[in-house]
Amino acid sequence: MTVALTQPGPELAAEADARFSGIAEPVEQALAVLTWAGQTFGDSFAITSSMADGLLAHLAGRAVPGVRVVFLDTGYHFAETIGTRDWIASVMPIQVQSVLPAQTVAEQDAEYGPRLHDREPDRCCDLRKVQPLARALAGLSAWGSGVRRDESPTRAGTRLVDWDAKLGMVKVNPMAAWTQDDVDRYTAEHQVPVNPLAEIGYASIGCAPCTRPVAPGEDPRAGRWAGNGKTECGLHT
Numbered sequence: 001m002t003v004a005l006t007q008p009g010p011e012l013a014a015e016a017d018a019r020f021s022g023i024a025e026p027v028e029q030a031l032a033v034l035t036w037a038g039q040t041f042g043d044s045f046a047i048t049s050s051m052a053d054g055l056l057a058h059l060a061g062r063a064v065p066g067v068r069v070v071f072l073d074t075g076y077h078f079a080e081t082i083g084t085r086d087w088i089a090s091v092m093p094i095q096v097q098s099v100l101p102a103q104t105v106a107e108q109d110a111e112y113g114p115r116l117h118d119r120e121p122d123r124c125c126d127l128r129k130v131q132p133l134a135r136a137l138a139g140l141s142a143w144g145s146g147v148r149r150d151e152s153p154t155r156a157g158t159r160l161v162d163w164d165a166k167l168g169m170v171k172v173n174p175m176a177a178w179t180q181d182d183v184d185r186y187t188a189e190h191q192v193p194v195n196p197l198a199e200i201g202y203a204s205i206g207c208a209p210c211t212r213p214v215a216p217g218e219d220p221r222a223g224r225w226a227g228n229g230k231t232e233c234g235l236h237t
Contacts, residue, residue: 008041008141008170010163016170017161026182030174031063033160037142037172038064046070046097046137047144051081052205054088054193055183056146059174065093070136070143073098074128075105076117076207084195091193099136101128117209121225128207134167142170148178151204152221180220 016036023029037045046068047060060067071085089096101108108116108127117124137143149158164171175183187194197205201213203220212223 008163010165013159013161013163013170017159020160026175026178027059027186029160029177030059033172033174034060034063034144037144037170038067041140041142041170043068044139044141045143046140047146048072048133049085049088049096049146050205051077051085051088052195052198052202053187054084054092055187056144056175057088057092057094058190058192060144061093067094069094069096070133071096071098072129072132072136073100074207075101076128076209078195078197078205078208078211080196081205084193087193097136099132101132103127115209117207121210121228137167137169140169142172143167144172144174146175147173148175148183150179152219 016033020029020033020036023032045064047056048070049057051071057069060069069088073082085096085098088094103111108124112123113119116127143164147155147158149156158173158176160173160176162171162173186192195202195205201215202211202223203214203218204224205211206224210225214220214223
């Protein structure tokens with residue numbers, strides 16, 4: 001087992017972000033960020049995936065073979081998402097770790113009442129995503145996500161390498177500068193697994209009760225928590 005070789009902190013994140021921002025080619029940039037994270041933090045680095053596709057997992061598997069991929073199994077996922085998780089785990093050189101909330105859906109319903117996601121979506125996300133992720137990443141030095149700047153206005157300022165003050169660790173977003181064209185090109189070239197729901201209009205895929213397809217021209221994340229003004233689950237804010 002390897003350990004982090006460098007003490008993580010805001011200064012380290014800022015220096016790395018400035019360095020990698022100078023790489024113009026999207027794939028080269030993403031692989032450089034992931035390779036740096038793997039070499040710098042060793043087994044103290046993991047990535048997350050919602051299993052909307054296997055793009056980040058594919059890139060991470062190339063740069064850091066055997067990397068841990070954390071999947072938050074909320075109990076509310078589409079069957080297609082669980083199938084995509086299993087598909088990705090079977091064909092890539094990664095280690096998928098499915099992380100469960102402290103309570104089952106039935107236990108949460110008993111304590112808070114049914115359909116908490118409709119009444120208090122922020123609390124539901126905190127219980128089933130934010131807290132489980134914090135537990136899964138406890139003791140690590142860095143984590144990575146597939147967040148992109150073009151996904152929504154709330155993500156427009158995403159850095160390639162940032163300091164996650166809430167978790168006290170470095171956060172890398174290797175695809176931050178990618179466009180949808182970059183995603184489509186890489187996915188086709190490398191035959192990356194994609195959640196089947198994408199074919200019927202699901203541009204951003206989360207928990208089934210809180211996700212709908214988007215109409216042509218809509219923001220990719222317009223289908224998440226539609227109708228209540230919520231745009232983020234809390235993992236990236």
